Amino acid sequence: MLRLLLSLLAAHLALMATWYGLVAPWLRRGPRGEVVLGLLWQLTRLYARVRHRLRVEGREHLPANDDDHDGLILVSNHTSAVDPFLLQASGRFWIRWMMAEDMMLPGLAWAWRLQRVIPVDRAAGDSRALREAIRHVKAGGCVGVFPEARLVQPPGEIRPFMPGVGLLVARPRKPVLLAWISGTPPTRDMHAALKATSRARVVFVGRYDFSDERDPERITEHLRAEIARVSGWTLNDEPLPMGPAMAPTGARALLER
Numbered sequence: 001m002l003r004l005l006l007s008l009l010a011a012h013l014a015l016m017a018t019w020y021g022l023v024a025p026w027l028r029r030g031p032r033g034e035v036v037l038g039l040l041w042q043l044t045r046l047y048a049r050v051r052h053r054l055r056v057e058g059r060e061h062l063p064a065n066d067d068d069h070d071g072l073i074l075v076s077n078h079t080s081a082v083d084p085f086l087l088q089a090s091g092r093f094w095i096r097w098m099m100a101e102d103m104m105l106p107g108l109a110w111a112w113r114l115q116r117v118i119p120v121d122r123a124a125g126d127s128r129a130l131r132e133a134i135r136h137v138k139a140g141g142c143v144g145v146f147p148e149a150r151l152v153q154p155p156g157e158i159r160p161f162m163p164g165v166g167l168l169v170a171r172p173r174k175p176v177l178l179a180w181i182s183g184t185p186p187t188r189d190m191h192a193a194l195k196a197t198s199r200a201r202v203v204f205v206g207r208y209d210f211s212d213e214r215d216p217e218r219i220t221e222h223l224r225a226e227i228a229r230v231s232g233w234t235l236n237d238e239p240l241p242m243g244p245a246m247a248p249t250g251a252r253a254l255l256e257r
Contacts, residue, residue: 031066031094037114041088048089051197052082052184058204061177062091063142069093071137071174075165077227078146079155080184081193082200087144087179090202095144098133105190118143130164138172147220150240151188157236161224166216169223178205178223180231205230 031037048054063069074095076087084097101119104112112119118136120129133143145168147161169176180203185196205226210219228235 031088031092037094040111040114041092044085045089048086048200052086052200053198054086054089055199055201056090056204057202058206059090061204061206063093065092066094066142069140069142069175071140071172072142072177073137073169073172073174074142074144074177074179075169075223076144076146076179076181077158077231078148078151079153079181080151080187080198081190082184082196082198083146083181084144086181086184086200086202090204093142095142096133096136097144098129098146100149103190130168133168134171137168137174142177143168147223148240152240153186153188155182155184155186155233157234158224158228158231159236160239161220163216163220165223166218166220169210169219170214170216173211176208176210176223178208178226179203180205180227182231203230 031041063072072093074087076083081103084095084099088095096116096118098118098120099112101121104117104119118129118132133145137143145165147165148159149162152159181200182203183198183200185193185198187193187196208223208226210222213219224235227233
């Protein structure tokens with residue numbers, strides 16, 4: 001009996017040593033240095049590598065971790081429901097996404113809460129979401145936004161950016177990390193996209209400083225033109241059929257304060 005207890009104690013100590021010596025430090029290498037979020041991030045990286053053969057370019061533009069920037073806005077085109085996962089898997093810094101409420105699957109509610117996703121009501125002028133995003137960036141965090149506001153399928157063109165992206169950049173006066181994503185699953189359905197395989201590619205184009213630019217429209221058009229330049233995709237000026245995801249009404253007042 002004593003031998004069994006000693007064996008169990010030794011096994012327990014070995015497991016504790018492995019956890020605190022190897023596993024926990026490995027998980028804390030992820031965003032925010034948190035174990036649970038680190039586990040989710042490592043699983044996301046594995047998913048991106050195995051299911052989508054993710055290839056990342058322009059890593060030199062990425063912050064090394066959450067302490068390597070003082071507020072950042074990630075702006076990307078939007079071709080698939082897996083885009084947020086692939087972009088998060090590309091770097092060790094935490095991205096707090098602005099996400100349409102109707103795209104937030106109830107089955108993943110725990111993930112949305114853990115990631116502190118900022119829900120956006122696309123059917124109304126949701127200035128509350130924009131206010132929260134600006135607060136987070138000004139506090140030194142990173143906010144991710146897809147300014148086309150809906151999936152663009154089939155890919156190969158850049159649709160108009162919503163005015164809110166310019167407001168989000170102009171108010172806190174923090175750098176923009178611009179990304180172009182391609183090769184993702186050609187479907188609008190989130191369930192299908194999560195189950196699909198692809199050969200995805202993420203290109204981090206660069207960091208852009210708009211601290212001296214106060215015109216949201218100029219910011220928006222410059223970012224859109226940059227993605228078109230890097231991708232070689234066509235600029236389609238026809239807006240996607242939808243309600244405004246980041247409406248300028250009410251939100252523009254934020255810029256004027």
